[in-house]
Amino acid sequence: MDAFDLFKKLSNGIRFNKKKFGAPSSGPQRPSETAVKVKEEEQWNAAEEWMKAGSEAESEEETEAGSNPNTALESDGSESDDDNSEEPDGDSGSSDDGSDSDMDEPSSNDAPITLLGSISADREGKTITAKKEKKIKAGKLSPEEKLKAQEEERVNIIRKKLRLSVSGGGVPPPIESFDDLRSQFKVSENLVNNLKKAGYSEPTPIQSQAWPVMLQNRQILACAPTGSGKTAAFLLPLLHNLRGARRDGIRAVIVSPTRELAKQTHRECIRLAENSGLNIHIISKVNLTNSKLSLERTNKFDILITTPNRLVFLLKQEPAVLSLKSVEWLIVDESDKLFEAGPRGFRDQLAAIYQACDSKNVKRGMFSATHGAHVAKWCKQNLKGLIAVTVGHRNTTTDKVQQELVFVGNEQGKLIAMREMISKGIQPPVLVFVQSKERAKELFTELLYDGINVDVIHSDRTQLQRDNVVKSFREGNIWVLICTELMGRGVDFKGVNLVINFDFPPSAISYIHRIGRTGRAGREGKAVTFFTVTDAPILRSIATVMRDSGCDVPQYMLDMKKTSKRTRRELENRAPERASVSTVPKFEKQKQERLERKIQNAKRKKKGLAPLPEKEKPKKDKKRVADNPLEETAQKKRKMSSGKHKKKSMLNNDDSGNGKSHSKKKSKHKSVKKD
Numbered sequence: 261m262d263a264f265d266l267f268k269k270l271s272n273g274i275r276f277n278k279k280k281f282g283a284p285s286s287g288p289q290r291p292s293e294t295a296v297k298v299k300e301e302e303q304w305n306a307a308e309e310w311m312k313a314g315s316e317a318e319s320e321e322e323t324e325a326g327s328n329p330n331t332a333l334e335s336d337g338s339e340s341d342d343d344n345s346e347e348p349d350g351d352s353g354s355s356d357d358g359s360d361s362d363m364d365e366p367s368s369n370d371a372p373i374t375l376l377g378s379i380s381a382d383r384e385g386k387t388i389t390a391k392k393e394k395k396i397k398a399g400k401l402s403p404e405e406k407l408k409a410q411e412e413e414r415v416n417i418i419r420k421k422l423r424l425s426v427s428g429g430g431v432p433p434p435i436e437s438f439d440d441l442r443s444q445f446k447v448s449e450n451l452v453n454n455l456k457k458a459g460y461s462e463p464t465p466i467q468s469q470a471w472p473v474m475l476q477n478r479q480i481l482a483c484a485p486t487g488s489g490k491t492a493a494f495l496l497p498l499l500h501n502l503r504g505a506r507r508d509g510i511r512a513v514i515v516s517p518t519r520e521l522a523k524q525t526h527r528e529c530i531r532l533a534e535n536s537g538l539n540i541h542i543i544s545k546v547n548l549t550n551s552k553l554s555l556e557r558t559n560k561f562d563i564l565i566t567t568p569n570r571l572v573f574l575l576k577q578e579p580a581v582l583s584l585k586s587v588e589w590l591i592v593d594e595s596d597k598l599f600e601a602g603p604r605g606f607r608d609q610l611a612a613i614y615q616a617c618d619s620k621n622v623k624r625g626m627f628s629a630t631h632g633a634h635v636a637k638w639c640k641q642n643l644k645g646l647i648a649v650t651v652g653h654r655n656t657t658t659d660k661v662q663q664e665l666v667f668v669g670n671e672q673g674k675l676i677a678m679r680e681m682i683s684k685g686i687q688p689p690v691l692v693f694v695q696s697k698e699r700a701k702e703l704f705t706e707l708l709y710d711g712i713n714v715d716v717i718h719s720d721r722t723q724l725q726r727d728n729v730v731k732s733f734r735e736g737n738i739w740v741l742i743c744t745e746l747m748g749r750g751v752d753f754k755g756v757n758l759v760i761n762f763d764f765p766p767s768a769i770s771y772i773h774r775i776g777r778t779g780r781a782g783r784e785g786k787a788v789t790f791f792t793v794t795d796a797p798i799l800r801s802i803a804t805v806m807r808d809s810g811c812d813v814p815q816y817m818l819d820m821k822k823t824s825k826r827t828r829r830e831l832e833n834r835a836p837e838r839a840s841v842s843t844v845p846k847f848e849k850q851k852q853e854r855l856e857r858k859i860q861n862a863k864r865k866k867k868g869l870a871p872l873p874e875k876e877k878p879k880k881d882k883k884r885v886a887d888n889p890l891e892e893t894a895q896k897k898r899k900m901s902s903g904k905h906k907k908k909s910m911l912n913n914d915d916s917g918n919g920k921s922h923s924k925k926k927s928k929h930k931s932v933k934k935d
């Protein structure tokens with residue numbers, strides 16, 4: 261074992277704050293004195309440092325969160341920035357990849373190894389405090405202490421194997437099989453059978469640790485890679501903890517950022533809750549538009565699954581149609597997204613929901629594949645007895661996805677590259693991400709003409725259309741699905757083989773979620789990302805994420821200048837302007853549109869329906885002017901007179917300008933004279 265291996269073992273479970281330790285040493289400070297003082301499971305400070313790792317050592321301008329959830333949510337975030345998420349760095353943190361072959365080597369020598377003064381470790385690489393070390397050296401451990409130490413060791417080995425890092429007090433050991441659910445937590449046979457019926461044979465790493473935490477009714481902040489089973493990780497403990505239907509108030513709420521994700525969670529919940537008798541409800545658009553919802557009716561729901569906007573809408577109704585006063589569990593899925601402030605985030609809605617769940621016994625669970633330091637900080641400050649669980653490295657992609665960056669020259673190059681990929685052969689199903697619905701529509705038309713089995717999903721489509729597209733894609737009737745950021749998070753399409761980022765993702769976090777639509781549940785996947793010079797500002801972040809997940813990336817990308825926080829924020833909020841995807845000449849497109857319109861109107865006529873209303877032309881004003889000769893003449897006159905006026909004023913300006921400059925000169929002259 262060389263010094264590096266040894267250090268790796270000893271620092272297992274420890275994160276270094278780059279801010280503190282990255283700076284050149286100003287004095288005789290040795291790393292041993294400053295770096296490691298972590299008693300992992302008991303020191304929340306360590307958790308904070310650890311969650312901060314990856315923040316590129318930028319200052320977090322976060323205000324202290326108060327005890328009021330609303331203020332806390334608001335104050336915490338407006339200025340805070342998920343920077344670490346944008347520029348995740350390579351800090352591996354406490355978890356190890358387990359590739360270290362020395363790790364499992366049996367050792368005949370049980371004596372601890374001493375490294376860097378006060379820190380020491382046993383042969384398994386577990387850090388030992390000086391006091392304990394003394395005791396071990398002296399062979400003074402009582403039989404109970406020995407047993408405890410052995411158990412700790414066993415748990416550490418399991419966590420290491422599963423790449424689990426935990427923070428918080430009294431974290432229960434991870435479970436290793438579904439049998440443990442029965443033997444340790446008395447989970448019903450029915451529930452375990454439902455897991456098996458779903459095709460699951462053993463818990464995934466996040467489930468191994470999140471289940472015992474939540475089954476002990478502890479609040480949790482969970483971060484695990486995309487497609488690693490986080491949904492079942494929070495559903496199973498909910499279903500167990502609620503212990504059957506009660507119908508006297510909503511007892512669990514699950515909030516998801518999109519309707520598609522809420523629907524998917526609802527489906528999974530129904531599947532795992534089979535024969536439990538629990539009343540599981542999803543708020544649909546119909547619920548919002550008809551007035552059938554009443555307090556009496558909603559109180560019969562045991563579990564409510566919803567998007568934040570819909571829930572807040574119902575919470576605001578007078579008289580009340582919904583109460584969250586009996587809620588025992590609030591689950592926030594894709595929690596970093598829900599903590600986001602601004603028009604694309606849900607911070608205000610989350611604050612309202614958080615406040616509405618005001619029972620004394622309410623527990624919260626925050627789940628996502630990515631987390632920023634501000635989410636961790638807020639949770640730590642506001643969620644009593646919180647346990648943080650992370651699988652692998654925070655803010656990295658799953659290692660199941662083979663990733664590739666392709667320079668395509670310019671916007672036209674993207675379509676050429678895509679057609680080339682298709683002609684060489686791709687393995688459907690394929691998801692293609694673009695930055696806007698307009699581009700989604702354009703690309704759809706292009707690929708449709710290529711005869712590809714393609715469809716498109718974006719926010720302009722009706723809920724029914726969206727549902728049908730998702731269904732068709734799931735059933736394999738659509739092979740290539742073009743989508744916007746809408747489908748970037750959480751959505752679980754079985755067996756997506758390839759994700760193409762036709763347009764560069766707006767941030768590294770978006771990249772992680774987008775490519776996480778493939779390589780799910782242990783399957784392999786591939787992700788190809790096109791880029792042009794326009795994408796240079798975010799290239800470094802994405803390249804860093806790729807490098808961290810073990811992909812080869814050219815060094816020049818990693819050496820690129822770091823983009824300022826401000827630019828990154830701007831790029832996240834405003835997509836760069838790009839040349840149209842479409843290769844069809846404009847007049848051809850218009851001809852096509854007219855033809856389609858004719859066909860539709862003919863069909864409508866047959867059905868006795870009125871023809872479609874005239875489509876608004878983008879240059880309507882101009883046309884309206886041309887249609888109205890009086891207005892046209894008036895405008896021409898206005899233009900001419902303004903032109904004349906301009907000319908005149910220019911002349912005047914010239915005059916007066918000269919005059920002015922002259923007078924200026926004069927005054928200057930005067931002032932000089934005065935001086």
Ligand SMILES: Nc1ncnc2c1ncn2[C@@H]1O[C@H](COP(=O)(O)OP(=O)(O)OP(=O)(O)O)[C@@H](O)[C@H]1O
Binds near residue numbers: 463487
């Ligand atoms: N224990 C298990 N064994 C096998 N497959 C599982 C297990 N638990 C969940 N899955 C499957 O793994 C897939 C991904 O699960 P899920 O959608 O919960 O991932 P996720 O971690 O929430 O991903 P994302 O971060 O993208 O939302 C699903 O198809 C689910 O059915």
